[in-house]
Amino acid sequence: MTLKELSDHVVAEFKKHYGREPRWIVAAPGRVNVIGEHTDYNDGFVLPMAIERYAIMAADLALFQSTNTVSIYDTQFKETATIDVGEHVTKGSPKWSNYMRGVFAGFQRRGEKIPALDVAFMSTVPLGGGLSSSAALEVCTGTLIEAATGKRIDPIEKALIAQTAEHEFAGVPCGIMDQFISSLGREGHLLLLDCRTRKTELVPMNDPAVALLIVNTNVKHELGSGEYAKRRAECEEAAKILGVASLRDVTPEQLEKAKSKMSDLVYRRARHVIGEIERTVHAAEGIRQSNWPTVGQFMYASHASLRDDYDVSCKELDAVVEIAEDIGFKGGVYGCRMTGGGFGGCCVALVKADAIEAITKTMLEEYNVKTGLEAIIFSSRPAAGATIIKG
Numbered sequence: 585m586t587l588k589e590l591s592d593h594v595v596a597e598f599k600k601h602y603g604r605e606p607r608w609i610v611a612a613p614g615r616v617n618v619i620g621e622h623t624d625y626n627d628g629f630v631l632p633m634a635i636e637r638y639a640i641m642a643a644d645l646a647l648f649q650s651t652n653t654v655s656i657y658d659t660q661f662k663e664t665a666t667i668d669v670g671e672h673v674t675k676g677s678p679k680w681s682n683y684m685r686g687v688f689a690g691f692q693r694r695g696e697k698i699p700a701l702d703v704a705f706m707s708t709v710p711l712g713g714g715l716s717s718s719a720a721l722e723v724c725t726g727t728l729i730e731a732a733t734g735k736r737i738d739p740i741e742k743a744l745i746a747q748t749a750e751h752e753f754a755g756v757p758c759g760i761m762d763q764f765i766s767s768l769g770r771e772g773h774l775l776l777l778d779c780r781t782r783k784t785e786l787v788p789m790n791d792p793a794v795a796l797l798i799v800n801t802n803v804k805h806e807l808g809s810g811e812y813a814k815r816r817a818e819c820e821e822a823a824k825i826l827g828v829a830s831l832r833d834v835t836p837e838q839l840e841k842a843k844s845k846m847s848d849l850v851y852r853r854a855r856h857v858i859g860e861i862e863r864t865v866h867a868a869e870g871i872r873q874s875n876w877p878t879v880g881q882f883m884y885a886s887h888a889s890l891r892d893d894y895d896v897s898c899k900e901l902d903a904v905v906e907i908a909e910d911i912g913f914k915g916g917v918y919g920c921r922m923t924g925g926g927f928g929g930c931c932v933a934l935v936k937a938d939a940i941e942a943i944t945k946t947m948l949e950e951y952n953v954k955t956g957l958e959a960i961i962f963s964s965r966p967a968a969g970a971t972i973i974k975g
């Protein structure tokens with residue numbers, strides 16, 4: 585669904601549910617990280633892109649403001665959350681309402697009064713697939729508050745409120761990438777984000793001859809969060825041995841010199857992170873120059889490093905990348921890699937736009953042959969960040 589179709593749909597749902605026209609429509613996108621994996625907690629760079637999948641809300645002031653209640657009707661699950669905004673918002677049920685509660689609480693902390701609202705919402709970001717449906721929901725909520733109060737805030741501040749909501753209300757200790765791209769994304773651009781300084785740079789990607797394919801393996805292996813904590817500890821150990829605050833401060837040459845001081849495992853973890861930070865900066869440069877074969881090579885190298893040095897891939901993700909390599913440049917694939925934390929979730933591939941259909945067909949078939957599973961594939965161009973569509 586295009587954003588326009590999505591918007592029409594949620595307006596129709598609002599009208600059906602509340603019996604009147606909505607006054608505001610807001611949306612915020614999910615994201616895919618094109619390159620720069622497991623670099624964020626090492627003070628490195630990431631290069632995400634907002635995708636054409638959105639959380640979207642239609643809303644109006646509640647008819648009776650004295651109720652101090654925000655009603656949020658989830659049009660997909662046909663469930664309504666009611667949140668008391670008359671006092672400081674706390675955690676509650678249903679579970680998904682916490683992503684919104686956290687953002688309400690964050691705005692209240694800034695001294696904002698949240699009006700009583702009637703809201704209808706839906707999302708086309710797949711849930712729990714590593715495309716950040718959670719950040720989309722949070723940033724969409726923040727944008728709704730901006731629309732309803734008539735006060736725009738700095739998009740960085742909005743992203744930080746959303747991140748705090750995810751930490752405190754969803755219990756997920758995420759970095760800043762997901763909320764930053766959902767809040768600051770711009771159509772036709774990727775976002776190069778320095779996780780140390782929070783400096784952002786929009787990287788234009790307007791070549792109509794290329795697109796990104798997102799391939800959901802539809803698996804999620806359970807070891808994810810435990811392994812994530814281990815990787816963080818291993819990176820900290822490497823930094824300690826190297827005598828630096830974070831692996832961002834280390835060059836590949838410095839790592840080679842210190843190799844004998846650390847275990848092979850810690851060395852490989854550090855080699856991934858240090859190499860990946862370099863690849864991310866170079867890939868951004870390649871994108872600026874529309875040098876797609878080079879960008880593709882960095883993506884393949886990123887995958888190999890995540891698979892062999894960082895040990896966070898899995899056979900399904902590897903299968904997708906192998907299929908991409910088999911299709912190859914001639915078949916329209918420049919590069920492909922796992923994206924997200926690993927152990928399942930999605931791959932992202934850089935492809936020729938006119939080969940999307942053929943590549944999708946081959947990938948679906950071959951993935952099924954190799955794994956017995958069904959993948960879900962869609963393409964996206966770099967989408968806009970959070971927007972007030974009406975209001």
Ligand code: ADP
Nearest residue numbers: 680706707710711712713714715716717718721
């Ligand atoms: P990801 O952000 O990668 O999609 P998360 O586990 O961080 O995965 O977030 C997924 C959770 O976000 C869901 O389990 C649900 O609680 C919540 N969520 C996101 N979008 C929706 C939605 N449209 N309806 C209900 N819950 C949603």
Ligand code: MG
Nearest residue numbers: 716717718719
């Ligand atoms: Mg998430």
